[in-house]
Amino acid sequence: RGINKTGHKFVSRLRLGQNKSAMDFVYRVPLHNPEHEYVDGTLSLEKMDSNGVKVNGINTAINYNRRTDSDWQQKMYVKYVNESITVDNVKDNTYLTLAGIRVKKTKKDDDLYPTKDWRLEAQLQGSVKNVLSSQSLLQAEVTAKKLHTFENKDKLLLQGKAGASFTNDLNGIPVSLRYFAGGQNSVRGFDTDSLGDTSASGAVIGGKHVLTTSVEYERPIKDKWSAAAFIDAGDAFDTKPKLHTGIGAGVRYKSPIGPIRADIASPTDDLKDVHFYFSLGPDL
Numbered sequence: 001r002g003i004n005k006t007g008h009k010f011v012s013r014l015r016l017g018q019n020k021s022a023m024d025f026v027y028r029v030p031l032h033n034p035e036h037e038y039v040d041g042t043l044s045l046e047k048m049d050s051n052g053v054k055v056n057g058i059n060t061a062i063n064y065n066r067r068t069d070s071d072w073q074q075k076m077y078v079k080y081v082n083e084s085i086t087v088d089n090v091k092d093n094t095y096l097t098l099a100g101i102r103v104k105k106t107k108k109d110d111d112l113y114p115t116k117d118w119r120l121e122a123q124l125q126g127s128v129k130n131v132l133s134s135q136s137l138l139q140a141e142v143t144a145k146k147l148h149t150f151e152n153k154d155k156l157l158l159q160g161k162a163g164a165s166f167t168n169d170l171n172g173i174p175v176s177l178r179y180f181a182g183g184q185n186s187v188r189g190f191d192t193d194s195l196g197d198t199s200a201s202g203a204v205i206g207g208k209h210v211l212t213t214s215v216e217y218e219r220p221i222k223d224k225w226s227a228a229a230f231i232d233a234g235d236a237f238d239t240k241p242k243l244h245t246g247i248g249a250g251v252r253y254k255s256p257i258g259p260i261r262a263d264i265a266s267p268t269d270d271l272k273d274v275h276f277y278f279s280l281g282p283d284l
Contacts, residue, residue, distance in 0.1 A: 010027050013026075024044045042061045044060070045057075046058070050192075050193060052087065054087075057175070058083075074101070075101065078098070079100065079125075081096050082174075083176065088203060096133045097127055099126065100125025101123070102123040112259075115155070120144050121144075122142045135172035138166040143159075143162075144159065145159040147283050153219075153220050154220070157214075170206070180193035180236050189248060197237065207235075208237070213232070214233075232245070250263030261280070262277070
């Protein structure tokens with residue numbers, strides 16, 4: 001919602017889910033070049049009960065956002081995260097004040113139905129113990145996606161993610177900053193965020209690091225329909241990854257608001273464990 005004639009905006013969002021819910025508030029102030037530069041303040045309240053881990057969290061941030069002439073989106077921020085975490089009936093509280101930078105660029109030949117090009121995003125953030133933080137942390141992350149269309153209209157989609165956290169204790173990292181794998185945008189064939197280190201009772205508590213990759217091949221069938229086959233692999237881990245692999249297939253439909261995808265996938269070590277996925281949106 002617009003607030004005044006100088007372009008200030010207020011945004012509120014409510015996200016409800018079976019395992020995760022959140023309420024977000026954003027106040028945005030445009031700077032000298034409003035289309036390319038602005039500052040915003042954010043406040044998020046989050047609640048999670050997933051895979052044996054319960055979290056009540058609050059985070060707030062001040063962000064400086066800028067888009068360059070070469071279309072790189074840049075963000076510098078200071079963020080405070082405070083979470084109450086319960087695992088195996090043991091409750092703990094952790095809080096971090098992080099400074100970070102994020103850069104992102106998407107290059108594509110069409111907004112809804114790109115046929116080629118790529119997307120790249122990188123982030124670096126960190127905290128220092130006793131500087132409004134319960135623990136020191138340095139975290140780096142890179143995600144990439146590449147799309148190629150052949151002369152016969154078949155498409156190849158490659159994507160991957162790598163992230164690393166440098167800290168003494170995984171339990172001192174807020175759950176929202178830990179890495180998890182599994183699910184629609186990670187390793188299909190597994191439940192969302194089901195891959196990671198586990199507690200004594202088997203609760204998935206995440207990992208310091210993550211490594212995932214995906215290869216997907218799509219072929220047109222008729223009119224606006226196409227078929228796809230894919231293989232995903234990866235893990236979230238503390239010291240050494242255990243490669244989890246999923247394979248599957250699906251259909252794609254070219255709707256007026258972007259491609260609609262329906263997939264089924266299974267882990268390669270248990271093909272009877274079938275998972276269904278549904279998503280909407282461009283490939284890049």
